[in-house]
Amino acid sequence: MSEVIEYKCPACGAPLYYDINKKSMSCHYCNNVYDLEYIRRHFDEVTAEKQSDFDWVERTKYVFEPFEIEQLEGFNCPSCGGNIVTKASTATAKCPFCQHDVVISSDFSGDIRPDKVIPFRVESAEFADKYKAYVSDIRFIPKIFKDRSVLDRIVGCYVPVWEYSCICDSYIGSSYFGTATLKEFPILANENFIGKDVLYTLWPYNFRAAQEFTESCMTGFYASRYTIGAQHAMKSVDSEMKRIGSLRATYNLESKRPPKDDYSLYKFSEVKTNEVIYNRKLTYYLVPMWVMNIQHKNKKYTFAMNGQTGAMRIDKLPTTPLYGHIKPLVFLILLLLEIIFELIVYKVRGISFIDMLIPLTSSLLVFSILNYIIAGVVNDVLLRKTAKKLDVINNQNYFEVYDFVK
Structure with missing residues (x-):
């Protein structure tokens, strides 16, 4: 596959876009609609570049991925040949010359290809309506937050997320003292665009509705790949799982002691435990999100909506000097x-x-x-x-x- 791909209508050659309501790729010019399965076949999308037994956890044993520093990359637009410059982790772009949307397929190829994607189900108009309804009756806030022009800043984003599950067994000496099971914990895989607070507020997503990954539904949206690799994602969670396992093991030890046991011989903080983590499972998703950032007095205010469920995230608004007086x-x-x-x-x-x-x-x-x-x-x-x-x-x-x- 080429590094940059543009989806054009097979009938008239005009740019295609992902239609949220129809859940398909549509053409503005001839009004033809193509389902994603047809798009995969027609554009020769590689949906199985990974080996059938590919495992993110096993990959970390031979591929080391440090935290990446953002750099700029350049590509040629497949439509007009113009130069497109993006950040290294950015996986979609709009040509500044012909305004066509392109997907940087090299960010989604090979063994860094996402496992699943949750397509948008809620349109930006719903986000705009909810935001306007929210600020309409709020007094004494800066005018910019009520200016209709800020709605032009709404951006549809596909955010990379790791979903991690594992089991942690705890031992004191050679004796087993309990199990802690982690199930489907979300880890933000790229913190350059949004923070954890935004993702957590919009959680949960319905992962049963996730589909096999396809680049085509990224068209017209901002998308990025992960910058926090699998190894680092698991490392931070594993340390917390061991702490939880240690606390549970120590608690279980205390609860099993006879009432007249000499507690002076044991101290809660001095019990040495050993934790073993296994059955690790890591899945790489792209999840949909509508985001609007408003800059006011050198501070960024972020408003967002879950692109699947419509759940809103409202930032704390600033007030004018009159408020409070x-x-x-x-x-x-x-x-x-x-x-x-x-x-x-x-x-x-x-x-x-x-x-x-x-x-x-x-x-x-x-x-x-x-x-x-x-x-x-x-x-x-x-x-x-x-x-x-x-x-x-x-x-x-x-x-x-x-x-x-x-």
Whole structure:
């Protein structure tokens, strides 16, 4: 296969794109629709470049992949011949000259080819509608977050993810003291575009709906390959699995001791355990995600949606200087109006300033309490929805290895 491939309509030669609703490749010009199986055959996509017994875990024994430093690569557009420059881990691109979408097939070939892909099932319009509905009734946030032009920044992405499973047996001496089983723990395989917090919030994905990998459904979307290799992905999780196994073994040891055992001879932190990890299974997926980044005052705010389920991830929005000062501002306005009203009343009655000073002060003290209550009510009415939406703690989802351990 060539390093760069462009999918063109077999009937008219126009560029094809992946139609989310039809779950097929479609042509804007002649309206022909082609299912992915036909595309695989017609474009000679190699769907079985890996050996039938290929195993990511075994591969790590003879292929060492360090964390990669992003570099730039250049390719020639197969349509117009123009020069396309991308980051080394970027697997799709748009030609800056003819605007055609291409797939950098060399990032998906051989034994680095993904095992499965979950195609998009939710369109960007749904993401745009949910975002607009979310920010529509939020007050006192920078205008850029309500500007309709920010919706042009929505990008459809295929994110590389490792799914890891293993079993960890724990021993104290030669005695078996328990098993910890990890099942389908997700590991973000490229952190250059999004962070773990974004992926975790949009989790889970339905992996039963995953399909055999095909480059064609990447067309028109941003896609990247992994930069965190299988060995490094497993290493970080294995160390945590051993810690969990050690804690479980020590707990089991404590629970088996007779009530009158001399606990002074044993200390929880001094028990030496030995962990053995086996039945490792690693699967390489590309998962769909709609992402929109908004830059404001040198800070990036990320909003995202699961491209399969429609689950949203909302970033904590910044506020304008006025937010948080509504209550004291309303209080001061009411106090000023009260002073003006009292001065007018006393002037109409012909009372001198010296004579009105004491009763005016007493009156203001009494009405200040009422004004404070009114200011609080106004603040709550104006900011109730805003304060609730700005508190996005419930929208964030964080999990650790132990959340997937049985």
